[in-house]
Amino acid sequence: MDTLDSRTLSYVDCFARRFAQPGTVKYQITSASVRCSLHDEDAYAIEVRERRGSGKEGTQHDVTVGVKGGHFTVEPAKLSIEAGDVVMWHASGSSVPGFIVSGQDGDTRFTSASLEAESLYTHAFGVPGTYEWSDVGRSDIGGRVVVKDLDTKSKEDCEKWMRSLTEGALVTIKGRAEPQEVEVLTGQTVFFAVVDAPGITITDRRVQAD
Amino acid sequence: MSLTEAEHVFAGPHEAGVNDLFDAVFSARPRLLNYASFVPTSVSVTNIPPISFPMVGAIHYGVLFSIPIADFHPDSSGGMPPPLSLGPGEFSVRTTVTLILFCQGERKGRDDPPITTHVPKPSTSPIIAKLEVWGVGAPVVTTFAPGLGEISFRLRAVELVDVTPDELESLLECLIRMLLDAVLQQVRLPFNSLNAGFFQLNLQRGPEVEDDQAKLYGEIV
């Protein structure tokens, strides 16, 4: 089974957040396995400007997290977005160790390790099986992801599977997960959009040790 | 005909090889050939009790044999005295026996003064007689377990050369036959010495003494 746990972002995961208010957002990238750091990680800034024009859908901005000399890096280091835009963080590759995105948006602290409103977590599933997920905190929010293998006996089967990889599934969390169960193929991605929740994790019950 | 014939293994020590074995046994353990009442047992000599006779006391003596030389049928020893003859399945041995006697009291000539005391005077010089001995006999096998056994040798007759009168020769031949037979019975050659340890012999036939060999037949354990 692969590891479904939003507390740690791996190279098959993404974390996104919509920033609705103008201002300066400061954030850091920290290691998921190191609770206490001996030095202050760099704080990066996102400049959130007033949105020009109404009715326009927000734009997605990608931030790539890498590692150099034992420290996390981000690209771009400075970002300027409009209110209502979404910033999505993801690892540059499999060599990036598990990380957490944490920061301050006005008066609100946010972290990928505890998903609140306006947050999104994605996970690409690599191993077939049934993943019963829930929040490790006090909420009873949870659900199920069923991952199936496509029997690729022929070249056509293989091409069909490759095409399916561009498709994803959406789970919207608004007090509860909707739908409760989604079914995807190996390699497909599930998007967990947190609209209203008290800071939750999306964690496979088998992984919950803390 | 093959060596193994109807069996599966064959061991055939030649008379020359058996003489080497005799040589080795008697050289390592000479006390098997030398018997004396006047010395204690050692590697070289086996102590035997003296002859006890009233009024004489202990008469000390010794019997020493030279290493016997064996000859397997057919006879190739050259000089076996009649009436001895080597029959099929038999072997002959040739040795010399040395008889030693410690005589007590002085030996008086006709013109010497008479004997005046009953106390025997011990002799300081033994009387020694050496005789040439021929014997014939057959090997005897003893099997303890499959693959474990030994060959020894028994005499049926002995002939002394140039002893007179005939009655004395017969007496000595009987005596020496008994002694030499006893000597040879103590030479027990294990099976594996007769095939130089090539295999563990489960004896089924033999020893058959012929062609100057003692032939043993059997199978491997």
Add this chain to the structure above:
Amino acid sequence: MSDITAAVDEVAASTLLANAQSLLGTQSVSDSGSLGPFNASWGASAFFSGGSIDLVPPDIVRITDCDLNYSLNLTVSFDLSSIIPDFCLPRVCIPTPFGRLCTPRICIDWPSVSIPISFSDVVRFTADFRFNVFLNSSSQWQVDAVIVGIPFLQLTPAATAILAAIGLAAAAILAPIPFIGPLLAGAVLLITATIGVAALTGWLGALLTPFVSGLSFTVYKQPQLFPVLPAAGPFDPAVNINLDNVAVAVDGSGGEDELVLTVDISA
């Protein structure tokens, strides 16, 4: 004539051979190298059993259908990237409560894998052996039957079976690797096809041939100072004889082929 002559026929010679095979015991070898394009490490152990004897004058023992019993542990290691082409998950875009969002292209790093297999089999061969008589370093007369040349070992069936075992083991090792599921069957086929029966047969031949090339069975070993009787007390020391010379030959002049050992001795 020699002091001692001992002979065994073909039936008894088979018993001598069986005893010699037991004495030889199990031999082992381990090494590493390549198997096709992959890295490999292996260990093998082997012992001999069976076979029927044909004595061929003047000096040949032909052993027919002798079994080489072997067991091997093989580990094949490689970077899976060399087998499976680069694979990337494409961008996935779906409408969400926060607008249409897209994940980036994610390229999968295939790991390095090690595939261990164990395999045991028997290969049968026929070979001629010639005798070597010598005094060894421990002053023992030794007669070895030494193989003549290198016998042919039919290994293709075993190689085919080993390849199948590699395929099965590879499938089990690879299955838990994320994202490989739909690619697994193809990956396993690629692994076995890349190794191939021919290469595996060659590798197996190179592994097993040393067990048989130079193979020798000791059929006679006795100290030059041969013990006849053990010591039997302080007055009866041990009795030994010298084995001065040992010779061995195959003789068929008596109408039956026999292995004949002749020994000259001295006190």
